Every structure is written in structure tokens, then in C-alpha cells.
Amino acid sequence: MAIKSHIVPPLSSPIRLQEYGVGIFMSVPTKSALKKVIKKKYVEVDDVIATTATYIRGGETITLAIPNEISSSKKLVFPLQVLYEDEHLAILHKPAGILVSGNGFKTIAHALPQNLQPSALTDVTKPQPVHRLDYTTTGVLLTGKTGSAIRKLNQLFQDKKVQKVYYAVTIGEMPPHGKIDTLIDGKPSESPFEVIQSVPSEKYGFLNLVKLDPKTGRRHQLRKHLASIGNPILGDQMYGKEGLILTGKGLYLHAYSLDFTHPFTEEQIYIMDNLPERFTKIFGTL
Template identity: 65%
Template sequence: MGIFESCLTKSALKKALKKELITVNGTIATTATYIQGGEVIAFTISEKITATKQLRFPLQVLFEDNYLAILHKPAGIMVSGNTFKTITSALPQNLTKSTLPDACTPQPAHRLDYPTTGVLLAGKTSSSIRALNQLFKDKRVSKTYYAVTIGEMETQGEITSLLDGKASHTSFQVCESVSSERFSTLNLVKLNPKTGRRHQLRKHLASMGHPILGDKEYGIEGLILNGKGLYLHAYSLQFIHPVTEEKILVKSELPERFGKLFSIFQINNS
């Protein structure tokens, strides 16, 4: 990885190897091929164009330039994966193609769960995709989420634990609480994840005994809200643009369903 601009990640490199697109000294390479140095490594993509079914899925673009884009991810769609309907598949039709020499098919720089809504960052050139990946790796992207949780909570705190054998850290602050006949108490909680583990926010809140409303996977039996989706929203992203070096802060307003439970006007207009 690193010598081919078309292979930006380890998974992309593995796919290229599996499709027999890489050769070493003229021989098709595999993951078991050993490199000593001095070999001729070639990556070949067939120019044959095949007709493919295109996804038509409009997305709300919140920010875009020649290098990257930030958009709103709706609920009920995967960011990427082995399925036809994904955000990744919908990006080319929703974004303006970069005019830079290393322009490529837009790629998400991180993930949001299938039921989660909110801001999603994508790169539009090979170099910007690598730079954005490095920003996340170096923890230089500040993320803010809002969730609706069940049960009376402390007003603020830190959650640290091992998730999948790796350290994880989330800060939380309760913005508002209301009484609920079915759930006793519902809270509007501001969340700032310091790490990015899979299902981190959902697992952290569930571990406290305060699962997110609508969470069918980590919710409490008898207190799972069906049919309304998961009340977890990626509200904002803040980072220094890897090329222009300007401060980028983009927000996606809390969904209307949050406003049916809490006063969100101040948050959406902050």
C-alpha cells in the first residue's frame, strides 16, 4: 500500500490482489507473495467498460470544495459494504467531480451506523482521502453527537472502557431531561467521542444502564421503541482542512423527531 494511488487502504489492496490485478515480475501476486526489493510491481486495470446498474439516491451536501465534501447521512442506509444501496455508491452522483490531477471516485473518510443520521466526511482526490484518514487516525477531528437516552442520568461525565480489546473514551453532558410514562425519564445528551470504536456511543451508554432510545441491539428488554428509528445523530465535525488549512466546522441540524421530545431550537441555532 502506498505505491498505487488507486489502492488507498489495506482493504482496497486486498481486493486488488483477490481480483488478480497486481503482478510481481510478471507473475500474479497474492497476499503470500514475499517482496525482497528490486521487483517490478504492476497494477493493471482493464479498460473494458461494462454496463452497471446505477444507484439514484439524492443526498444533502453541507460543504464541498475541490478536495472534500461533507454531507448529511439519512437513517436506513449503510455508508459502505457489500450491498447495492450505500452512501459510497451514491456519492458520485451527488458531488461535483474534482478538477485536480489526482481526482478519484469519492470515498467516505469514516463510518456511521446504518440507523444513525448526521454529518459524514468524504474525500474527492487520492491525496485528500489519505490526508483525511490520517486526521482521524491522529484524532484531529472533533465530533459531536446528540442522543436520546433512557433513565435518570448524572448531568455529565466520562466513559472509558475496552471495546474489542481497545481503549475507548466518551465525554457526555445531559442537556435536558423530561418525564416519560413509558420510559420514566428521557434525556437529550451531548456526546463527544474521543476514540472511534465500532458502536462506541451505543455500547458506552448501554453499559451505564442508559441505552439510546430505539436501540434494538443494545436496548433494555421491554423498553425498546420500535418503528421510530435510533435516536442518535452526528451533529457536527470540526477539523483543520488538510490542504487549505482553514478551520472547518459543519453542522447537521437535529432531526424533527428530537424536537417532539425536547427544545432543540437553541442547539440548531447555536
């Protein structure tokens, strides 16, 4: 049995264990993994078995005891382009055709340790993405390299303090700007958009380069919102119009930039990832 412990530093306010505990143990780097070990009763707080309702207030000792822990030496060799990196976090380019995380072997999460420098900080953990991009989406992806960084970056996203800009290529004539705020899965969602350029297309009528500044982060939000106004994203196999679905070229959706205040250095971080060549082939160099 592998037993590891963590002493909680002073906290400004109580926080649920399943939020605080993400990344404090290297073998439990994600929220879903933490929930699993809590439900299996592998986690104790001050010698009391924890639950998903347990709150942390500061000063507690959190113990993780996993029986017969097996570590895999199998590594995913998948080179990634790193756009920014320091001891706390890293921002990289996510290519199309790979999941950010999940149960499969080929994921960005599994490739991170081979692409990033280990942090020298005391709470170093396995690097972990802190937001999602779809399998077919390209662009900037933010990851944490320490337990405290993962928690603080997750909080930035929850507090809507990370500004994200996407670009998409859409089909059909559309207004020059607007805001789509239809509910997604019954939840409020908001996607302001601006058409940067339009070109005529024999097959599609018009192809538009659209800048998007989503204020919420629902699953498939931009794809669903654009399809809802009759302008689906080029190459969208799921939400595209029948007879107008481009195949074999991928989804024309790109996470272009991230803008946020570094949670430790308080430096303003702005990182952009240039538009893919398939975008510039349609619209030229912008």
C-alpha cells in the same frame, strides 16, 4: 486486461502500500478493495508483485493490472444533502436507513458520484467516505474526492485530529456529565458525555438529550457505552433494555458536527447538521 500506472511523488517518510494506495486508482477506491487486488497479485511496484507488507518510499511506479475488468453502468439514484464541498472533499447529511458502504448496491458510497461535482484535480477518483456511521444513525459524513484527499483524511482520523460531536436521546435518570471508558472488544475507548436537557417520561422515567464527544471510534461505541451505564439510546434494538425498546422510530443518535483543519487549504472546517425533528419534538427547539 486494463493496465494503469501511478508514479509516487517524493515522500517525507515510508508508508505501507495498502495505506498509500487507497484512491490512487479509480477502480480501487477503498482500503478493502486495495487489499483484495494486492492479494490477487494484480499490483506491482517497480515490476515486482506487491504484497500487503510492501512499503512505498517515493519515486516508485505502481502498476495495477486487472484482467477482464468489467465496469457497471448501473447507478444508484439517491439524492443526498451536501453541506460543504470543494475540489478535495465533501461533507453531507447521511439519512437513516442506508449503509455508508459495503457490498450492497444501496450505499452512500454508490450514491456519491451522482450527488457531488467531479474534482478538477489530477488525482480525481471515485468519491469515498472516510469514516463510518451506523445504518440507523443520521448526521454529518466526511468524504474524499481525490486519492490524496482520501489518504490525508484517513490520516486525520487515525491521528485523532477530527473532533466529532454527537447527540443522543437516552433512557432513564443519569448523571449530568461524565466519561465512559470501558473497553470495547478489548480496546481502550472513551466517550465523554453531558446531559443538555431531561424531561420526565411515563414509560421511560426520563428521556435525556445527551451531547457526546467520543475520543475513539470503536464499532457501536456510543451505543455500547451508554447501555453499559444503564442509559441505552432510545430506539436501540440491539443494546436497549427489554420492555423499553421503542420500535418503528429508528435510533435516536445523530452525528451533529465535524471540526478539523483542511489538509490542503489549512482552513478550519466546522460543519454542523441540525438535530432531526424527532429530537426537537421531545425537547423543543434548542
